[in-house]
Amino acid sequence: MRRVVITGMGVCAPNGIGLNDFSEALRQGKSGVRFQPKLKELQFGCQIAANPLLKEGVKEKYFTPLQLRGLNASGLVYGVIAGVDAWNDAGLSKSPAGTPDWDSGILFGTGILGVDKFREAIYKVDEHNVRRLGSTAVMQTMASGISAYLGGILGCGNQVTTNSSACSTGTESVLMAYDRIISGNAERMLVGSCSDSGPYVWGGFDAMRILPRKYNNNPSEASRPMSETASGFVPGSGAGALVMESLESALHRNAKIYAEVLGGHVNSGGQRGGGTMTAPNNEAVQQCIIKGMKNADIESHEIDAINGHLTATSKDAAEISNWSEALDLKEVNFPYINSFKSMVGHCLAAAGSIECVGVVLQLANNQIFGNVNCEDIHPDITSQIASTKIPLKTFSFKADIIAKASFGFGDVNACVFFKRYID
Amino acid sequence: MNSEKYQKLKEIIALYLPEDVSVNDITEESHFINELNINSANLVDIILDVEDAFDIMLENEDMDQMQTVKSAVEIIETKLSNK
Numbered sequence: 001m002r003r004v005v006i007t008g009m010g011v012c013a014p015n016g017i018g019l020n021d022f023s024e025a026l027r028q029g030k031s032g033v034r035f036q037p038k039l040k041e042l043q044f045g046c047q048i049a050a051n052p053l054l055k056e057g058v059k060e061k062y063f064t065p066l067q068l069r070g071l072n073a074s075g076l077v078y079g080v081i082a083g084v085d086a087w088n089d090a091g092l093s094k095s096p097a098g099t100p101d102w103d104s105g106i107l108f109g110t111g112i113l114g115v116d117k118f119r120e121a122i123y124k125v126d127e128h129n130v131r132r133l134g135s136t137a138v139m140q141t142m143a144s145g146i147s148a149y150l151g152g153i154l155g156c157g158n159q160v161t162t163n164s165s166a167c168s169t170g171t172e173s174v175l176m177a178y179d180r181i182i183s184g185n186a187e188r189m190l191v192g193s194c195s196d197s198g199p200y201v202w203g204g205f206d207a208m209r210i211l212p213r214k215y216n217n218n219p220s221e222a223s224r225p226m227s228e229t230a231s232g233f234v235p236g237s238g239a240g241a242l243v244m245e246s247l248e249s250a251l252h253r254n255a256k257i258y259a260e261v262l263g264g265h266v267n268s269g270g271q272r273g274g275g276t277m278t279a280p281n282n283e284a285v286q287q288c289i290i291k292g293m294k295n296a297d298i299e300s301h302e303i304d305a306i307n308g309h310l311t312a313t314s315k316d317a318a319e320i321s322n323w324s325e326a327l328d329l330k331e332v333n334f335p336y337i338n339s340f341k342s343m344v345g346h347c348l349a350a351a352g353s354i355e356c357v358g359v360v361l362q363l364a365n366n367q368i369f370g371n372v373n374c375e376d377i378h379p380d381i382t383s384q385i386a387s388t389k390i391p392l393k394t395f396s397f398k399a400d401i402i403a404k405a406s407f408g409f410g411d412v413n414a415c416v417f418f419k420r421y422i423d
Numbered sequence: 424m425n426s427e428k429y430q431k432l433k434e435i436i437a438l439y440l441p442e443d444v445s446v447n448d449i450t451e452e453s454h455f456i457n458e459l460n461i462n463s464a465n466l467v468d469i470i471l472d473v474e475d476a477f478d479i480m481l482e483n484e485d486m487d488q489m490q491t492v493k494s495a496v497e498i499i500e501t502k503l504s505n506k
Contacts, residue, residue, distance in 0.1 A: 065438055
């Protein structure tokens with residue numbers, strides 16, 4: 001049986017770009033949620049969001065002057081930064097001209113890409129000026145633009161594709177790549193996901209009235225997973241990336257190993273049995289966790305910590321119930337649980353991958369990062385699990401197995417298990 | 424060859440050259456795709472840049488004829504003289 005390990009990571013998150021800044025931000029509970037003047041100008045109800053702050057000159061390190069020409073796809077920029085960083089972190093190099101690396105592929109998801117570029121194109125088309133679109137309107141706006149750019153920059157010759165399953169995209173990409181490596185079809189897969197910034201991505205959620213509206217003057221307190229005063233998720237953006245590799249290949253290269261991926265499960269509630277386009281079928285969530293444990297060949301008592309989906313809506317308590325039921329663990333026997341969304345908001349398609357990077361950092365740094373903004377834990381949660389299992393501060397802890405789940409619109413679920421690597 | 428227009432065109436082309444081709448490799452006779460190894464998709468961008476730089480508009484047939492640096496300069500000159 002082949003084993004799959006993580007040998008490199010990169011991240012472009014609202015509260016930190018690069019592994020050092022991101023892990024330090026998570027450790028300190030630093031918020032990436034900020035007031036967004038543009039959203040105020042456009043009269044959004046929710047005028048805050050969490051987006052990565054790129055320093056001047058950063059893009060030039062990742063893109064050629066030609067690629068930068070007319071580049072107006074923020075998710076693509078975040079994804080390339082995270083993806084190239086992960087590749088370098090794994091000690092891998094770009095393939096030389098002439099020959100791609102047949103054993104390395106890319107599975108990098110997104111929800112919608114290059115929205116600002118698409119807006120530009122729409123204006124030109126409507127002004128009868130289609131001839132002025134230029135050559136990159138297509139690749140900046142096609143969903144697979146992100147895997148196509150990364151594939152070209154790195155020279156990958158295995159499967160190069162993009163998955164899309166709403167807010168479970170990033171976690172799903174890890175499991176899809178796991179299958180590809182386990183089956184022997186690839187030795188290395190750069191996985192991850194990205195999501196654009198901006199009013200055209202976030203507007204639809206504001207219209208659904210599922211974003212917090214009372215925190216425009218107090219952005220860092222707006223994202224409140226598991227809190228009694230949670231009032232909706234804070235929209236976010238960014239990208240996370242992981243290099244997944246067969247253990248054989250990693251050992252052969254003498255690569256550093258962050259953690260092992262044990263497997264997991266992906267499913268859907270079929271928008272039946274209480275599940276809808278926007279709400280999960282609870283039985284499906286539990287099935288996803290139970291089948292995931294079976295796939296990973298672990299038992300629930302072996303799980304030391306959970307990084308939930310936990311977006312800061314009224315559904316958080318239901319998610320806790322689902323974990324508790326699926327693991328058959330409650331009160332003090334329940335594992336530690338946290339949600340990075342209290343700091344990075346809900347990065348939509350990028351959420352799963354950014355959070356997977358955070359989970360693996362917890363294993364690598366021997367820490368569990370604290371939850372912020374949930375001093376007032378919802379009573380429907382404390383009635384199920386002990387409040388001591390919801391750490392409010394980062395603490396040292398040598399977890400062996402951490403579970404990560406992400407759920408998405410369309411009633412889709414993904415649950416993956418990461419383990420400390422022991423040879 | 425009008426050196427001012429030629430120089431301006433060379434500056435436009437420079438951005439689109441692949442890594443293994445330098446600006447010094449550009450000559451009047453250079454073929455955009457076969458000799459300068461410019462990605463054919465980028466020819467569209469070169470044409471848009473030329474339109475902006477010279478304040479002209481190129482038709483489809485002009486684009487078809489713009490195979491070499493020399494033919495591009497000739498088309499630019501014709502367009503400018505017809506303005």
